Amino acid sequence: xxxxxxxxxxxxxxxxxxxxxxxxxxxxxxxxxxxxxxxxxxxxxxxxxxxxxxxxxxxxxxxxxxxxxxxxxxxxxxxxxxxxxxxxxxxxxxxxxxxxxxxxxxxxxxxxxxxxxxxxxxxxxxxxxxxxxxxxxxxxxxxxxxxxxxxxxxxxxxxxxxxxxxxxxxxxxxxxxxxxxxxxxxxxxxxxxxxxxxxxxxxxxxxxxxxxxxxxxxxxxxxxxxxxxxxxxxxxxxxxxxxxxxxxxxxxxxxx
Amino acid sequence: xxxxxxxxxxxxxxxxxxxxxxxxxxxxxxxxxxxxxxxxxxxxxxxxxxxxxxxxxxxxxxxxxxxxxxxxxxxxxxxxxxxxxxxxxxxxxxxxxxxxxxxxxxxxxxxxxxxxxxxxxxxxxxxxxxxxxxxxxxxxxxxxxxxxxxxxxxxxxxxxxxxxxxxxxxxxxxxxxxxxxxxxxxxxxxxxxxxxxxxxxxxxxxxxxxxxxxxxxxxxxxxxxxxxxxxxxxxxxxxxxxxxxxxxxxxxxxxxxxxxxxxxxxxxxxxxxxxxxxxxxxxxxxxxxxxxxxxxxxxxxxxxxxxxxxxxxxxxxxxxx
Numbered sequence: 001x002x003x004x005x006x007x008x009x010x011x012x013x014x015x016x017x018x019x020x021x022x023x024x025x026x027x028x029x030x031x032x033x034x035x036x037x038x039x040x041x042x043x044x045x046x047x048x049x050x051x052x053x054x055x056x057x058x059x060x061x062x063x064x065x066x067x068x069x070x071x072x073x074x075x076x077x078x079x080x081x082x083x084x085x086x087x088x089x090x091x092x093x094x095x096x097x098x099x100x101x102x103x104x105x106x107x108x109x110x111x112x113x114x115x116x117x118x119x120x121x122x123x124x125x126x127x128x129x130x131x132x133x134x135x136x137x138x139x140x141x142x143x144x145x146x147x148x149x150x151x152x153x154x155x156x157x158x159x160x161x162x163x164x165x166x167x168x169x170x171x172x173x174x175x176x177x178x179x180x181x182x183x184x185x186x187x188x189x190x191x192x193x194x195x196x197x198x199x200x201x202x203x204x205x206x207x208x209x210x211x212x213x214x215x216x217x218x219x220x221x222x223x224x225x226x227x228x229x230x231x232x233x234x235x236x237x238x239x240x241x242x243x244x245x246x247x248x249x250x251x252x253x254x255x256x
Numbered sequence: 257x258x259x260x261x262x263x264x265x266x267x268x269x270x271x272x273x274x275x276x277x278x279x280x281x282x283x284x285x286x287x288x289x290x291x292x293x294x295x296x297x298x299x300x301x302x303x304x305x306x307x308x309x310x311x312x313x314x315x316x317x318x319x320x321x322x323x324x325x326x327x328x329x330x331x332x333x334x335x336x337x338x339x340x341x342x343x344x345x346x347x348x349x350x351x352x353x354x355x356x357x358x359x360x361x362x363x364x365x366x367x368x369x370x371x372x373x374x375x376x377x378x379x380x381x382x383x384x385x386x387x388x389x390x391x392x393x394x395x396x397x398x399x400x401x402x403x404x405x406x407x408x409x410x411x412x413x414x415x416x417x418x419x420x421x422x423x424x425x426x427x428x429x430x431x432x433x434x435x436x437x438x439x440x441x442x443x444x445x446x447x448x449x450x451x452x453x454x455x456x457x458x459x460x461x462x463x464x465x466x467x468x469x470x471x472x473x474x475x476x477x478x479x480x481x482x483x484x485x486x487x488x489x490x491x492x493x494x495x496x497x498x499x500x501x502x503x504x505x506x507x508x509x510x511x512x513x514x515x516x517x518x519x520x521x522x523x524x525x526x527x528x529x530x531x532x533x534x535x536x537x538x539x540x541x542x543x544x545x546x547x548x549x550x551x552x553x554x555x556x557x558x559x560x561x562x563x564x565x566x567x568x569x570x571x572x573x574x575x576x577x
Contacts, residue, residue, distance in 0.1 A: 029528055035519055042523035055526050132528070 024137045027130045036063045036133060048188055051163075058129035061181035062143060068179045069139040075218045076142065082221025089141055090225045092125045092148040102228055110235050111228025114155045121161040125151060145220055146177065152224055156236060157209070158244040163189070164197045165248065168205045175213025177220075204245040216240045308473060311536030317473045324471045325423060327530045328372070332425035334525040335373055336433070341520050342531075350569050351466060354495050355379045357562070357571060360462060362388040364415050367460040367485060369450045369478075370468020371419035374430035378439050380462075384415040418460075420448040421468075450478040455485045462486075466495040470541040479554035486576040492556055498563070498570035499543040505566045513538070544570045 023030045031039065043059040051057070076082030090096075102111040118124065128147045134140040150169070157172060159165035167189035174182035190198055217239045227235060236243065306317045315323065331338065339347045354376065360366065362384050368377045421427050427445050434443060448454045450465070450472050463482045472478045482492050500506040513535040521531025542550065544561045547570070551559045556574030563570055 032515065034515055038516065038519045039522060042519060046523055053526075056523065059522065 029132045039063045062133040064180040079221040117155045171209035172213040311533040328423045329425045364461040366417040366462045369465045372426035377417035377419045416442045420446045453481045492574045494572040497538040500567040
C-alpha cells in the first residue's frame with residue numbers, strides 16, 4: 001500500500017539516477033554492470049553456504065542468465081504454444097488456480113498430481129521470489145515463468161523437494177535451458193549429498209535427468225494452465241520425458 | 257552585541273517553548289510507555305501536508321515516519337551483521353570514540369535515543385563500571401575490604417542507561433543481545449519517539465543519538481526534546497554520517513556507498529531498498545556546520561564537532577546551560 005502512495009506523489013519523475021521504485025516492471029531494481037557482478041558473486045557464495053536462501057539462488061539466476069534468457073525467449077517465440085504463453089503471460093498463483101476443480105480431477109491427471117505434489121511437500125506456488133535484476137520486461141517474464149514452471153517440473157519428473165530431488169531437477173533444467181545458475185546448482189548441489197544419494201544421482205537419476213533435459217521439448221513453451229485435466233503420462237509422452245527410474249511417491253518424504 | 261542579542265532572544269524563545277512542551281508532556285505520559293495522545297499530536301494533520309525527503313524521494317512527513325519504521329523493522333534482525341559488513345567493523349571504533357570523548361563518570365544517567373540495538377548504552381555501562389573499579393582500587397589500599405561508607409557511596413554512584421527507540425523490533429534485538437552479553441542491571445528499554453520523549457524535564461546527564469537523528473522527521477523537534485530532558489549542565493552528543501570534504505575520498509566513498517552497500521543489503525539481509533534508503537538519507541543530512549547551527553538554534557551552547565574517518569562520520573557535542 002505504501003508503495004502505491006509513493007507513486008501518487010511521484011509520477012512524472014523519470015530522471016532520477018537511483019530510481020528504485022518501478023524501473024521497467026514492478027519490483028525492477030536498476031543496477032550497473034559492476035553491481036550485477038558483485039551480486040552474482042555474493043549471491044553465489046551465500047547460496048552455496050545456505051541453499052535454502054532461495055532469494056539468493058534467484059538473484060544468481062537473474063544476474064548471470066541474460067544471454068540464456070534471450071535464447072529461451074526466442075525458443076518460446078518459435079513455438080506456437082510458447083508464443084501464446086509469451087503474449088498472454090499466464091501466471092501460476094494460488095489466486096489464479098481453481099484448487100477445488102483441480103482436486104476433483106481424476107488421479108493421474110496433471111492437475112491432480114500437481115496439487116498432490118504441493119500438499120505432500122507443503123509448498124505453494126506463491127513462494128517464488130519476484131524478478132528484480134533483469135533489465136528487460138519480456139525477459140523478466142521469461143525468468144518468472146521459468147521459476148513458476150520449476151514446481152511443475154517436480155511433478156512432471158516425479159522428483160520430491162529434498163536435496164536429491166532438487167539436484168535432479170537442476171540437472172534436467174541445466175540440460176534444458178543452459179542457465180548458468182542451473183549449471184552451477186547442478187555442479188555444486190551434489191557436494192551436499194551423502195554417499196548413498198550421490199550414488200543414486202550418478203548411476204540412475206543423473207543420467208536420466210540429463211538425457212531427458214536434452215531431448216525434451218522446451219518446457220517453458222507449454223501452456224500448463226490449460227492442461228490440468230490432461231493425463232500426466234500423456235503429457236510426459238508429448239514432452240518426450242520418460243518416467244523417473246526411482247519412484248519417490250511411495251517413500252516417506254524427508255521434508256525440507 | 258548582535259550575537260548576545262541573538263542568544264537572549266533564543267533563550268527567551270526556549271523558555272516559553274519549554275513551558276508549552278512540559279505542560280503537554282506532563283499531561284501525556286509519565287510511564288515508560290509512550291503512545292501518541294491527541295493532546296500531544298495536534299500537528300498530525302499538518303504532517304500529512306508538509307513534505308520531506310525519504311532518501312532521494314519526496315514524501316509527506318507522516319509517510320516518512322511510517323516508511324522509516326518499516327525499514328528498521330525489516331533490517332532489525334541483521335542490523336548488527338550489516339553494520340560490521342558495511343563499515344568493515346569501523347563502526348565499533350566510532351562508537352568507542354564517542355565514549356572516550358564523553359568520558360562519563362560513575363553516577364551519570366544516560367539517555368540513548370534511537371538506541372536500537374543498544375551499542376552505546378552497553379559501552380556506557382562498561383565504561384563507568386571500569387571507572388568505578390579503577391577509583392575503588394586507587395582509594396582502597398590492598399588487603400582492606402569495602403567499608404559501609406564505600407557501599408553507600410556505590411549506591412549513590414550507580415549509573416544507569418535508558419535505551420529509547422521508536423521501533424520495537426530494534427529494541428527487542430537489543431534486549432536479546434544485552435541479555436546474551438550479561439549486561440542487565442542499570443539498563444532499561446523504552447519505546448519512545450525522539451520528537452516527543454516520554455520523560456520529564458531535566459532528567460539526564462548525557463543524551464546520545466548515534467546514527468539515528470537523520471531518520472527523524474522533524475530534527476528541530478528532536479533537538480528541542482533533547483534540550484528539555486537534559487539536566488542543566490547536561491551534554492548532548494550526536495554521532496552521524498556527514499560530509500566528506502576531501503574530494504578523492506568523497507568520490508571513493510560515494511562509489512562504495514551507492515555501488516556496494518545496496519548489494520550487501522541484498523545479499524546479507526535480502527533487502528536492497530532499505531539500504532538504498534540508508535545511503536540516500538546520508539546524502540540528505542545537513543553537513544557539519546549546518547547541523548551545528550541547528551543545535552545552536554535549539555539552544556545548545558559550546559557546540560563542537562569532530563570529524564571521524566575523514567568526515568564520513570561527525571561527532572557533534574553541545575551543552576545545556
